[in-house]
Amino acid sequence: MKKQTIIITGASTGIGKAIAGLFLQNEYNVVINSANEANLTETFNELGHHERLARVTGDISRPATGQQLVETAVTRFGTVDILVNNAGIFEPKGFLEVDEAYLDRFLSINLKGTYFTSQAAIRQMLKQGEGSIINIGTVLVDHAIGGFPATAPIASKGGIHALTRQLAAEFGKNNIRVNGIAPGIIRSPLQSKNGISDADSLAGLHLVDRIGETSDVAELVLYLAGSNFVSGEIINLDGGHVSGHHIG
Structure with a gap:
């Protein structure tokens, strides 16, 4: 079985870094991206496995960055088998305080970045006859919290959820799965970054009474990358956050 290649945007810290580490452990070729060159270089050196690891510094809101990621993957490893659109920004701000420039930041980085990076990857996947795209959204699209005003990022993530299903429909017959x-x-x-000094204090939002770890996300990405019969799904990875609530 040929070694597969995965592109991960926003991979210098947090969830993206955990995904990169897990896929390297599982013998994949990995291309990582970040707009922060210093962080990306540090992560590149830390992850090791440089015979199977490449990096591309660039702002994902620029379509040229997505194209460079695909070209790097093909030149270095021969294919683009999996794309994980993880890069994004998220912060709270009251709806009435949002101006056009602020909203455009989220639409450009989160939604446009996912859109055009997927476009570059799908062009290559069509040549190969298959592929898998995994987008990172948020449970807040379907489960709003009144005390956490974040219309700008959530509007952009809602667009990502809708894009996921539409791409799955358009390219399912080409054996390209999108989740x-x-x-x-x-x-x-x-x-x-959002001023939450004790993330564990939010554990009560989840039925399992703990917050998630980056490894939880990475393990689900690994499953979806290997599945050939899951497509068009938005999977809540939330410890039961959307399903219900505790009383007291």
Whole structure:
């Protein structure tokens, strides 16, 4: 069985870094991306396995970055078998405080980045006759929290959920599978960036009474990458956050 190649955007920290590490452990070729060159270089050196690891620094909101990722994967390893659209930004801001420039940041990085990177990857996957795309959304698209105002990022992530299903429909006959993962609270640098100093204090939002780990997301990505019969799904990875709540 040929060694497969995965591209992971936003892979210098947190969820993306965990995905890269797990796929390297499972003998995949891996191409990692980040807009932060220093962080990406540090992660590249830390992950090792440089015979199976490549890196591309670039802003994912620019279509040229997605194209460069695909070209790097094909030049270095021969194929693009899996794309994980993980790169994104997320922060709270009240709806009435959002201006056009602020909204455009989320639409450009989150939605446009996922859209055009997928476009570049699908062009290559069509040549190969198969492929898998996994998009990272959020449970907040389907389960809003009144005390956490975040219309700008959630609108962009909602677009990603819709794009996931539409791409699965358009390219299913080409053996290209497209799925999404909607995480709950995951222990990652994103929490501290949003001013949450104790992420574990949010465990009560989940029925299992703990927050998720980056390894939880990585393991689901590994499953979806290997499945040939799951497509068009948005899978809640949220410890039961959407399913129900505790009383007291």
